[in-house]
Amino acid sequence: MAAKTHKVAIVGVGKIARDQHVPAIERSQSFELAATASRNAEISGTRAYRTLAELLDAEPGITCISLCTPPQARYADARLALKAGRHVMLEKPPGATLSEVHDLVELARSKNVSLYATWHSRHAAAVDAAREWLAGRRIDAIRINWKEDVRYWHPGQEWIWEAGGVGVFDPGINGLSVLTEILPFPIHLASAELSFPENRNTPIAASLRFRAPTNIPITAEFDWLEEGSPLWDIEIDTDGGAMLLREGGARLLIDGKEKASGGDAEYPRLYARFAELIPTGAIEVDLAPMRHVADAFTLGKRVTVAPFHW
Structure with missing residues (x-):
């Protein structure tokens, strides 16, 4: 087997790293997982460090850093890696604030290294087909329903309830990215209503209304108390029929008939794209989904709801 081109380190060995990043790197033709940095977790068989600073000092051969830490801690580590001349891949959302990410873009540009702000749901199997089907059609209405059970998808993860953790927008931003x-x-x-549990600092539900160049209704409903199977749907009414993008973008239905579908290859596609950016030090940072979330916190009417307990 040919040697892989890039040695990568994962920073933040949590659920998303174990569930998605490690398997994607194992399948990658370009990346080899060379080390990790995490305060309290390791990956068996991989060199482990407590901090990114220790890793960077000890591992000059690692050229790429994949940051899987919560967004509140990501900025400092990203700056450290970029200043050390390493290419950086950011889990979503790419930071706690827009200003942080803009600063990282400038630093990456000055160091001539790649910075990749990922949106994994954009790489779901039917998203490209949905974009192609919509092209040239008149859109009459859009409805996003992105609802799941926080206890299942984020068990015991307190950072999501802390300032900067964005609460229900952690999954909701996936729908916005698509x-x-x-x-x-x-x-x-245009407007938003955010439901905050009385004992938490981030919302557990959100209702959003958007404006477009044409006067069409666009709504998004996010909820973290949906029991059973998650609801990750985007419905779009057009002059050519009703489009339904289901299961986070995995299935495309037109007037109830399935037109495209596929298995979960979102994270392998992220790493394939990262590999394409690296040779030229290219930067790919689209902040559109994050801007909508920031606007929701700016415009949103805050409603206090029942306390949340695990």
Whole structure:
């Protein structure tokens, strides 16, 4: 087997790293997992460090860093890696604030290294087909329903309830990333209502309303108390029929008939794209989904709801 081109280190060995990043790297033709940095977790058989600073000092041959830490801690590690001349891949959302990410872009540009802000749901199996089907059609209405059970998908993860953890927008931003990828025109937030548990600092549900160049209704409903199977759907009414993008973008149905579908290869596709950026030090940072979330916190009416307990 040919040697892999890039040695990569994962920073933050949590659920998303174990569930998605490690398997994707194992399948990659370009990346070899060379080390990890995490305060309290390791991956068996891989060199482990407590901090990114220790890793960077000890591992000059590692050229790429994949940051899987919660967004509140990501900025400092990203700056450290970029200043050390390493290519950096960011889990979503790419930071705790827009200003942080803009600063990282400038630093990456000055160091001539790649910075990749990932949106994994954009790489779901039917997203490209949905974008192509919508092109040239008149869009009459859009509805996003992105609902799941926080206890199943984020068991015991307190960082999601802390300032900067974005709460229900952690999954909701996936729906926004898909919508901004497939629409042929820009949208912006018009209003929002955010439901905050009385004992938490981030919302557990959100209702959003958007404006578009044409006067069409665009809504998004996010909820973290949906029991059973998650609901990750985008419905779009058009002059050519009703489009339904289901299961986070894995299935495309037109007037109830399936037109495209596929298995989960989102994270392998992220690493394949990262490999394409590295040779030229290219930067790929699209902040459209994160801008909508920031606008929701700016415009949103805050409603206090029942306390949340695990």
